[in-house]
Amino acid sequence: MKGSLFISLEGPDGSGKSTQAYLLSRALRARGYIVTGICEPGGTPLGEQVRTLLFTEEGPPGRMAMALLLAASRAQVVEEVIRPALAQGDVVIADRYADSTLAYQAYGQGLDVDDMRALARMATGGLTPDLTLYVDVSEEVSRARMAARLQSNKLDKETASFHARVRFGYERLIAAQPERWVRVRGDAPIDAVHSAILKAVEPALARVMHTI
Numbered sequence: 001m002k003g004s005l006f007i008s009l010e011g012p013d014g015s016g017k018s019t020q021a022y023l024l025s026r027a028l029r030a031r032g033y034i035v036t037g038i039c040e041p042g043g044t045p046l047g048e049q050v051r052t053l054l055f056t057e058e059g060p061p062g063r064m065a066m067a068l069l070l071a072a073s074r075a076q077v078v079e080e081v082i083r084p085a086l087a088q089g090d091v092v093i094a095d096r097y098a099d100s101t102l103a104y105q106a107y108g109q110g111l112d113v114d115d116m117r118a119l120a121r122m123a124t125g126g127l128t129p130d131l132t133l134y135v136d137v138s139e140e141v142s143r144a145r146m147a148a149r150l151q152s153n154k155l156d157k158e159t160a161s162f163h164a165r166v167r168f169g170y171e172r173l174i175a176a177q178p179e180r181w182v183r184v185r186g187d188a189p190i191d192a193v194h195s196a197i198l199k200a201v202e203p204a205l206a207r208v209m210h211t212i
Contacts, residue, residue: 004086005208006127007201008097011135012167014145015186016193020135021095023194024201028091033208036085039095041073044080067105067116071123074098078124091208098124099132099173107169108162131204133197134174135186139163 007024011017018039025037041051050073054066061069074097085092098120106116137145142163174181182200186193 004089005091005131005204006082006086006094006129007091007204008094008099008129008132009135010096010099010103010132010170011186012137012142012163012170014142015135015137016145016190017133017135017186018095019190020133020184020186020193020197021093023190024197025093027194027198028093028205033205034088034090035093036081036090037093037095038077038081040077040097040100041070043077044073046076047073063105063109063111066109067101067111067119070101070105071119074101074120075123078127082127083125091205094129097129097132099170102173103166103169107172108158108166129180131201132181133200134170134181134183135193135197136183137186139167141187 009017009021009024021037021039025035028035041047041054050069053061054069082092082094101120102113102116105111106113139160143160174183184193184196184200188196
């Protein structure tokens, strides 16, 4: 899609990627880019209901049910938000996308990797980010940030071995498609991480021609 750009941010819990997704969106809008930002699960009425269901104290449901609910939310946001935005030349910035399902549900929770890949393809229709920023932090920083959160979710409370498997999953994903991923250290000060992210996206932005 000429002029459009699809950027996703991934990372372990406590990486600060949500803050960085917001700062990146704000910085690009200030430059004149038309930016559509989403946070998964969410971005549509269905997605917000899924988010509430998955991350309240009463949830989440079983592993496969969780994966299917996340896929339903993703399919809806791709159809309603992401594809239309890309079609009109926007920059789309996603706080998590299909790679999260592979890292968390496949590697973290032990669901079959090939099944989760197939589910992701169905949910996205094969739509893949042009660039994925992996905001990486040490296990110590991740644990400290999760403990300090005012609102936690069920995945925050998973075991250290679960989070280690998630990290391993991300490393496998990065190794499989190194041309799509850029690793950014997330345990630096927020402004420094933001600067590193802006530097990382500059080559992709140079190819974006649709500005306001």
